[in-house]
Amino acid sequence: MTLRPIRARDQRAWQEVSRRNRDWLRRWEATVPPPPAGRGGVARPSYRQMVRYLRGEAAAGRMLPFVVLHRGRLVGQLTVGGITWGSMCSANVGYWIDEEVAGHGIMPTAVALSVDHCFRTLGLHRIEVCIRPENRPSRRVVEKLGFREEGMRPRYLHIDGDWRDHLVYALTVEEVPEGMLARWRAVRSGRS
Template sequence: MFISRRAKHLVPYLASERLLLRQLTARDEAEWINLRYANAKWLKPWDPTSPLGPPESMTFREMLRARDESAIDGSGYSWALALPQLHRGRPPLIGQVSVSSVQYGAARTASIGYWIDRNHAGFGLMPEACALVIDHCFEQLQLHRMEINIRPENAASLRVVDKLGFRDEGLRKDYLHIDGQWRDHRTFALTREELKTPMLERIYEY
């Protein structure tokens, strides 16, 4: 199993009534690649690209290694999504949620990114997954502010931040290179002080 003990310790399992968030391992390679391939058209308008042209493809193991390095140095974390209650044994993957650009010191902030299998979209699973990650970041990592950046055309993702109760902080012009071009994004944010109860409780009450 390709995952360092230290990184595994730093990134715990997270679970709600429906979801299990866990680390990807080398055993997941074929399933993860097949899931991404099956959702390629669905995810293409929202996937990041390089303004310098197509980079050399990263292998699955290289992706795991980069993820472990980020977890060890505290700059980023990532979880795969699974639905254990619907499957016996090892539940299949349905998506991923990540925390990136983690800053400590005076800022204590980070950004959340996510994607989900098209067949599982629209059932409130991604807000639930984000809620687990937000609670972990506020309570365990002691971060102060969480941010989500979304293309204005991405209606499904806008529904996620609406359910999470994030504030709209406005438009960022040409903020990220997505699907081959620099794209505008709307920035949504929430501080720890604004969240009076755990985010997961807010989602269940929505």
């Protein structure tokens, strides 16, 4: 399993996985709310526009957009977003994975790698993951990794045509002195 920055040349593979998983992911993917009456809507960006935006945010230090590769094949995306510096030093993580490989430990590994990078390389202090309460598979990812549930954010994100509640899970660097990947390996081997 590998995490690497998203690239323009990932377009064909990204679009194929995204298209094939459209129905499976629809309940969880953020959408743009309808514009106020009398205003024109915003067109969905093309893949290249999305990558340009994500890479621009990365260059500005506000985001880390990754693709998730399994055995060399693109199987998902993980984005560290909302990076805030100064007295907060925090970020949030969002992700999706191909249904064909879900449940095989790929996404917990990807989240663990990204958290270690954020804590150990970037020097962030806190990571949040916000998940719809009914998204049990995604909740299991962060629960396996030891994120603590902090509460509910009512009508937090626009998803699948409406404003949806999200559970907040969080972790600080002090909670994983051994590193997140080491913790995940211990969980998988049954040592924790």
